[in-house]
Amino acid sequence: METANYTKVTEFILTGLSQTREVQLVLFVIFLSFYLFILPGNILIICTIRLDPHLTSAMYFLLANLAFLDIWYSSITAPKMLIDFFVERKIISFGGCIAQLFFLHFVGASEIFLLTVMAFDRYAAIC
Template structure:
């Protein structure tokens, strides 16, 4: 504890050291962040203001929109501000908070996307029992479990990282406080911690991805017995969700495999 207290702040290397590139990144990421905020706020406003949208699918969509705003806000504002700052620093506890919120909302997004796949499975494959399966209480329980699961994941990741001692190296080779860049600064053997955080993230990502894959496989097989109109309606409700899942999980799996390879080999 005495060693860890020697570090009161960390310094980010950031995305680039070139002033011109930093200005370009600043404009680009600010635009992306504003689009994310406005788009998700419009979704939330639409869902809450229209009683016809008070259904399980839109309940989880509003959860997803809120998570997306919070997930982006965990890192983007600080990163954008740092792009036009000479001193890219963050306090020790600010780094703890950023890592916790980043993993909390990121994991919550994975769980909510998985629950949404189950909702689509129930709607398409069990249409007569859909209202019973996805009752209001069931939706609240599934959403609560998603948030609690994310809380547990984030707590483990953050605790494993910051229970280590940090000495004089304060420069994080990244643009926000993520687990592996911060672990590189610890003045202790991090082999076991690296393995644990990889296993924690990997099992959650892979497990949810397999559930999503199984849900869509069952949905696609069930559509063979439906009319072309029924197939069109079912696919239209799943298409946007499947697109989001693809863009979210493919980079996650790629990054997970790349980090695992870098650490193990």
């Protein structure tokens, strides 16, 4: 008779990029600054396209959607990573890990689809 393993994974331990406190603080500042440059930059792109009446072609509509997806894409994992720089026990639940993985793949696939549509739009404009 075979024995089966019935253990259930409920959480994952994240080892992170570093275990030393000084390096974690430096990495926190670096990743936070990247995140704080990405968000306003994409919001500025969206607002500029929406508010300027001259930017009404299909490419600008697609560009605004690409900026919107980029906000979502960068907001999937960055907040959890930034929080983990300050907590002692770096864990993520199984459901949280699956949710991050799902949304990362979903938004990534949406960006790929949108980039394909943008490339086809340029191809149609040239030809």
